[in-house]
Amino acid sequence: MARKKRKVKSMSLARHWRLQDERYKLIGRECAACGKKLFPTRDICPHCGSRDLKPYRFAGRGEIYSYSTIYQPPAGYEGFVPYTVALIRLDEGPLITAQLTDVDREGVEIGQRVEMVTRRLREYGPEGLIVYGYKFRPVLKG
Amino acid sequence: MRGVSIIGIGQTEVREHWERSLRELAVASITAALDDAGVDRADALYVGNMLSGELTGQEHLATLIADFAGLQGIEALKVEAACGSGGAAVRIGYLAVASGLHDLVIVTGVEKMTDCESDLVTEALAMAGDGDYEAMQGLSFVALNALLMRRYMHEYGVSHEDFAGFSINAHRNAVRNPYAMFHRPITWEEFRSARMISDPINLLDSSPVGDGAATVVLCPEEKAKKFCPTPVTIIASATATDTIALHDRDDPLFLQAAHESAQKAYLQAGVSPEDIEIFELHDAFTIMAALSLEACGFADKGRGVELAKDGEISLEGKIPISTMGGLKGRGHPVGATGVYQIVELVQQLRGKAGANQVESHLGMAQSIGGTGATAITHILQGPN
Numbered sequence: 001m002a003r004k005k006r007k008v009k010s011m012s013l014a015r016h017w018r019l020q021d022e023r024y025k026l027i028g029r030e031c032a033a034c035g036k037k038l039f040p041t042r043d044i045c046p047h048c049g050s051r052d053l054k055p056y057r058f059a060g061r062g063e064i065y066s067y068s069t070i071y072q073p074p075a076g077y078e079g080f081v082p083y084t085v086a087l088i089r090l091d092e093g094p095l096i097t098a099q100l101t102d103v104d105r106e107g108v109e110i111g112q113r114v115e116m117v118t119r120r121l122r123e124y125g126p127e128g129l130i131v132y133g134y135k136f137r138p139v140l141k142g
Numbered sequence: 143m144r145g146v147s148i149i150g151i152g153q154t155e156v157r158e159h160w161e162r163s164l165r166e167l168a169v170a171s172i173t174a175a176l177d178d179a180g181v182d183r184a185d186a187l188y189v190g191n192m193l194s195g196e197l198t199g200q201e202h203l204a205t206l207i208a209d210f211a212g213l214q215g216i217e218a219l220k221v222e223a224a225c226g227s228g229g230a231a232v233r234i235g236y237l238a239v240a241s242g243l244h245d246l247v248i249v250t251g252v253e254k255m256t257d258c259e260s261d262l263v264t265e266a267l268a269m270a271g272d273g274d275y276e277a278m279q280g281l282s283f284v285a286l287n288a289l290l291m292r293r294y295m296h297e298y299g300v301s302h303e304d305f306a307g308f309s310i311n312a313h314r315n316a317v318r319n320p321y322a323m324f325h326r327p328i329t330w331e332e333f334r335s336a337r338m339i340s341d342p343i344n345l346l347d348s349s350p351v352g353d354g355a356a357t358v359v360l361c362p363e364e365k366a367k368k369f370c371p372t373p374v375t376i377i378a379s380a381t382a383t384d385t386i387a388l389h390d391r392d393d394p395l396f397l398q399a400a401h402e403s404a405q406k407a408y409l410q411a412g413v414s415p416e417d418i419e420i421f422e423l424h425d426a427f428t429i430m431a432a433l434s435l436e437a438c439g440f441a442d443k444g445r446g447v448e449l450a451k452d453g454e455i456s457l458e459g460k461i462p463i464s465t466m467g468g469l470k471g472r473g474h475p476v477g478a479t480g481v482y483q484i485v486e487l488v489q490q491l492r493g494k495a496g497a498n499q500v501e502s503h504l505g506m507a508q509s510i511g512g513t514g515a516t517a518i519t520h521i522l523q524g525p526n
Contacts, residue, residue: 015274019274040274040275046385046390065293066289066290066292066293066296066394067289067292068285068288068289068292068340068341068342068343069338069340069341070280070281070282070284070285070339070340071337071338071339071340071341072260072264072282072284072339072340073261073264073280073282074261074264074265074268074277074280074282075259075261075262075264075265076265077280078261080280083280085279085280085281085285085289086289087289087293087388087389087394094389094390095388095389095390095394096275096389097272097275097276097279097281097387097388097389098279099279099280110292110293110296121278121279121280122278122280131278133278133279
């Protein structure tokens, strides 16, 4: 059953393709009514209820709000173990959930400055789709 | 609206039931509950379940269970709200009877989790969060709770060891519950040194997955005495939701939905937290126990862990929790758990909780879906 399941899921190319603006460019929304910046994309502002939302590209920088290193991963992420995930407070306001990459796990701390990079998120088996998207790494000095 | 009473309960042991299928577990708990209520038929069956499709390849679950429980022909629907599915099914059963549409309703929670490899179960449980923006980033459900726990420790200056009391209490109570998964107490040292799952959450912060089913039979309050000498009355039933993802909450450390559903329930019942004598909370992880106590008004923000350190959550304490083992000690067959909580409260309020008996007349149960995105609260009153 497990093999069949992975096969079915690997076919869902469109599910990943339609999120390419979010995953590759960190494009969310800005509410034209209240000015709040939103990630991910929504059609209705959760703060003021406005439906007038415009695309907004986040700069991809922020600081770590919380983090955890995963030793027991979900199926599809075995190759990364152990890997560190975080909630990141973007400079424009919202929190985002993402993996950290290019990072010394022992040195991660709350408040640390990080920036977005594009990396491989997961694979669906040897013949399946490879999904790319945002991860965050410590801001490079200089 | 009319009052709703619980006139029958049934449960299977929570464990790895290799010899019993999803449907067999459900039917066993239904049969036990119908026998307890002294009825053999009902108007409707509501089944709380999260993962039958994903882990067993079976949807259309309530109809299947009605069929095999000898209840062919009745209304049968599945209710899903992730780990809160059991509480959600109780809520629907309550609405059906309170509204006057049905007189006799069966609510069953069932989950079968141990037929699958653990990485597939971990992947399936992550569906309780936001699939595209949490799970796809590689976060397990444990990791989402770990993000909360790390931030909690940071903001309030508490250590991982400060959470030990929750797991020690749950295991101690589970030892004397024959239906519980674990019958072994744990020590502070074992808690401290357990294998890491997603730091800071280790194995003994986490409730175990398991197989199990639990059932309650509901009827209108005015007819309850006809079936049962000791009916337990549902005096409040309330649900609230929050954002599905942690990252969309203004303050991730405050379980807003848990707070709102508890407040609505207190108002309906005309009680306050001080009146609650037992609280079966959603201790899927130690951090969730602390946050639930805070959200429901038993502790100020950041002080939930102190109740565990001071022993106030024990059977003799100010607010006993997880009195039959909770999710941590009884086990967490996710979609069944919310019904187990109600069954255990009924045992307590009937005075039939054995060695774990807490002298009590009012008990509260709260079932949570996801990282606090759905919260279903029930307040139960014992027989007069």
